[in-house]
Structure formats: C-alpha cells, structure tokens
Amino acid sequence: MPELPEVEVTRRSFAEAIAGARVESVRLGKPLRWPLGVDPAKLRGQRVGEALRRGKYLWLPLEQGGLLMHLGMSGSLNFSPGSSSAPGLHDHFDLQTNRGLLRLTDPRRFGAVVWSPGLDEDPAAKLLAGLGLEPFDPRFDGGWLHAGLAGRRVAVKLALLAGDIVVGAGNIYACEALFRAGIDPRMPAQKLSRPRCARLADAVRAVLAQALEAGGTTLRDFKDAHGVAGSFQMQAEVYGREGQGCLRCDGVIRRIVQGQRSTFFCPSCQKR
Template sequence: MPELPEVEVTRRSFADAICGATVQSVRLGKPLRWPLGLEPQRLVGARVGATTRRGKYLWLPLSSQLAPGGLLLHLGMSGSLGFSADASAPAGAHDHFDLQTDRGLLRLNDPRRFGAVVWSPGLEADPAAKLLAGLGLEPFDARFDGPHLHAGLSGRRVAVKQALLAGDIVVGAGNIYACEALFLAGIDPRLAACKVSRPRAARLATAVRAVLAQALEAGGSTLRDFKDAHGVAGSFQMQAQVYGREGQPCRVCGTSIRRIVQGARSTFFCPQCQKR
C-alpha cells in the first residue's frame, strides 16, 4: 500500500501530536517482519522526539536513560498507523504494535504483517540502520536530478521501471508512482535502464518529483484501505493516468491502457504515449 506519499502523509498526521509524549506502555501483537529487538518494557518512560522519514521508513526517536535510540517503522504492503487521544479502543486482530503515550495511542494495523517496528540505538549506531544503508536519494533532495538518475540507470539491463522500483537510485516511487512517472515522462516502462538517454532521464527525474508531489498534495492514494493516522483517506487514485486502468482509454490520446508483468509486478502504460 504505502509508497512515499502515503508514508509522509501518515507522518505529518501524527508527528506534531506525539512529539514530546512519554511512553506509558507497549503492546505487541503477532510477529511482524522482524522482531522488535529489545524488551518492550524498556521503552516505558522514554520521551518521543520529532518523527522523521527516510524513504518509506519512519524514524521515531526515543530518549531515555535506560534505552536511548528509537523505532524504525515500515508499513510493508498493508500497514497503516493510527493515532488517537482516546486509548480505550480494544486492539483488533490486525493491530500488532501499540505505543501508549500520555498524549495518545500510536497503533500499527497490518493484516499481511510485511511491516516492521524495529528498535535501533541510533541511526548512526547500526543494527536496524543497515535497513537504510542501501537506499537511494530522497526524490526532493536537490542532488536528485537528471544526471544522477542517468548515472544510476547506466550499466543496468533491466527495464527502467524495475530499476526505478528498486529504490537504490531514488527512493519513494513504488508500483503506482513508478508507473505514473514513466507515463508523465513518456517513457516505455520496458525500455532497458541503460538505454534511457540523458534528456529522458532528466524528464523522468522531474516526473518522479512531480508525481510524488501531486500525490502528497492529494493525501496519497487510497486504493483499498489507506488512511492517515486520523483515518483520512487520500485521493490521488482519482487522478492516476495509468495505474489500475487496464483496458480504459488513455486520458491523453484515447489508446487502451495496457497491463504487463515485470518482475512479478503489474505495470500499466499507454503504448501510444510511452514510446522509447
């Protein structure tokens, strides 16, 4: 579910409210992708700092004498976070992590459990930090530009769509936004990464930023169940040009949108607007 826009929308929806809160208790549900990495009781009494984001990960800094560090959260395919001042709501079958604070309850709901909450003593000081080690540039980082993207794509024979999705050149574009960015740039998703010209790489870099910015403004995409931490849905799916539109007419030229499979993921594109 959550690509960069959804993760960032989620972050913005609770970061201010939880900043400065004190942890009162922690509840774990079924196992997530990785174990938490420390005894949950050790988090009690810690103070929550300013929540940040790196790629599709959220970083919740916690300060306490007992265990200074923080929590690295990932929403996987089906995760969402809720934050509410009313902590009385009973945990549902898919609520697998609760952080009860004096300002409210932060709760991870994740039916498929591909998500994760991992303790780290600090992003510089390893363990969970290695999860962030291979990540590409942030799309809104000034260093992410045409030349950077072109350099990243060079030497790769996989399709440009898959190279974009891999996240080691630029982070944040998942299946929806990779498809949308390629449409916006007019690039065939099947084109070998190393065959993307400099001018096209520049257009693609611009398109990635534009699509992610639009999606952020729209509050993300709610295909099935994405909601921010206060239960607000996104609306970008309404303006998607290709994602999920197989067989429907291209909004630009009317050609039927195609769906293909690349690396076991669906790719949607317009065969007329996206040539080379």
C-alpha cells in the first residue's frame, strides 16, 4: 500500500507540471471505492491549482471545488505530457488537461477520486477528520506523542499505525522508527516515558525524511507519476530482514504479526 512518502513523492512528481493547466475532459472507468460525486462535464474548462497532500490523500484544487484522491492498496498516478493514450484494463480515471494527462491506475480499485467543494467541506472534511498531525509539523514532538499515547493499552506499533496521533508512520516506517528509537513494538503504548516518546518522534521524522529522499519504497509496483521506482527498501534496517543479523548488535531480526501486519524488530536492541 502506498504510504505517506510514496504519496508525497507522487505529488511532487506531477504537481508543478499540472499547476495552471485547463481541464479538457474527464474519463471514468470501472467504479472505484467511492463515486466521483459530480458530473464530469462540469469539470471541463476549470483551471488546476497547486496539488497538496494531507496524510495519504492528495488534493487537486480546481476553480470550483477540487478532487480528493486516494491511491488505495495498489493505485498509482501517472502524468504524461500531450494527448491521452488509450486506457488499459486497470485505468479507471483520466484527467486530460491542456498540459497532459493525469491517470489513476488501480488494479484492486480500492482507490478513489472524489469531488468536494473544499477541503473544509464534506465529503473531504469528513474523510480527513480523523487524521493526526503531519510528521513534519512543528507541533509533533515527544510531548505531543506522549499525550496521544496516554491511556492506550494497545501495542505502541498499533497506536502509530492508527494515524490519529501522527500520520505517515505506516507499517514499514513504524518498524524502522521503533528500531531506531530502541523500543519494542509490543510495548503497551501508555507505558512509554516522555524521553522515549521524544526519541520515537525524532525517529519517525528521520525515517520518513530518509524515505522521501529515496523516492519512497517499492516492494511490488510503486512508481511515481513518471514511472520511477523508490529505493528505501534497500536502506531498511529491520523490515523484511527476518532471520538476518541485526546491523547494530549480535541479535537476530524477528518477525511477528500485529494487527494482521508483519512487524520486524531486534529483541536485543529494542526494549520494553
């Protein structure tokens, strides 16, 4: 599933090229997770603004409202200059502009493109309501994380994945951040001290910044809007390394399942 770094990398790869373009046509393929919510003909002629990101959502503002996009489990956006090419089997949304074609490809169709009159109005406001702080928001620090984890009995990794304290710490990045902070992913969230929360907040920011620099993670088919794959998976210290030696000690990386997701960690380095 594309996580925050992959979505941000995607945004950066087409935002400048499409900003200021005029919509010429909209094509809908097979139904996605939610309906578009507007007559596609009403989008023609509207000018495109600067693409933004909130969590794993992309917001493409238009002169009247905008389009909220989500890549779902397997979706990707591609931007190509010039006229539209014939859509493939899994191409379910085309936004043709006078500067090029923005196309959503989604084999599993869990993604979505939804029109909304604004980010602060429904349906966008409802979809974004439960999101936590952005990881690079100055307010996200150890104090914020400590307050958010207070009273939560679930494992700290699951609390990070919930996304209502901070967005962006998806499965891969939560594993890596907990390793860097030296925290066992099974530890009850409410038991983390303020100093450990500070280390974890720093680690979350550092891991996500590194992933952005690497163009995201490509485990299967993620590519940005120009078809370029990410390389963070080559830099992972614990994720996907079950049975291999820890890069920091003499321990061996273990894999467990938490919330139906694989968790990788070093029992020697990461303490409860």
